[in-house]
Amino acid sequence: xxxxxxxxxxxxxxxxxxxxxxxxxxxxxxxxxxxxxxxxxxxxxxxxxxxxxxxxxxxxxxxxxxxxxxxxxxxxxxxxxxxxxxxxxxxxxxxxxxxxxxxxxxxxxxxxxxxxxxxxxxxx
Numbered sequence: 001x002x003x004x005x006x007x008x009x010x011x012x013x014x015x016x017x018x019x020x021x022x023x024x025x026x027x028x029x030x031x032x033x034x035x036x037x038x039x040x041x042x043x044x045x046x047x048x049x050x051x052x053x054x055x056x057x058x059x060x061x062x063x064x065x066x067x068x069x070x071x072x073x074x075x076x077x078x079x080x081x082x083x084x085x086x087x088x089x090x091x092x093x094x095x096x097x098x099x100x101x102x103x104x105x106x107x108x109x110x111x112x113x114x115x116x117x118x119x120x121x122x123x124x
Contacts, residue, residue, distance in 0.1 A: 022096030
């Protein structure tokens with residue numbers, strides 16, 4: 001079993017940057033693909049980014065391509081989401097997730113474990 005703890009959210013002005021972290025417990029972190037999802041006010045939870053268990057493959061939602069970067073450090077059992085050029089529409093609670101799969105996937109149902117979420121608010 002994997003426990004995930006999200007952190008790094010906050011309030012930032014449009015155009016600013018934040019880096020989210022997802023710390024995982026357990027010795028098998030490197031055997032999980034990792035993803036980030038977000039849920040804005042009154043919206044469904046949506047895919048943001050995913051990374052394979054080796055870090056060799058990544059995938060992004062069209063809305064964040066070129067602005068966000070997902071990465072992982074298997075030695076530290078941590079995944080990251082670097083968010084640049086933030087926009088007010090990026091405001092949401094961001095959740096990391098772990099999937100028992102080597103492959104990066106945007107399918108929410110593929111993820112087995114979820115972090116509690118961290119709030120990101122982008123002011124205009």
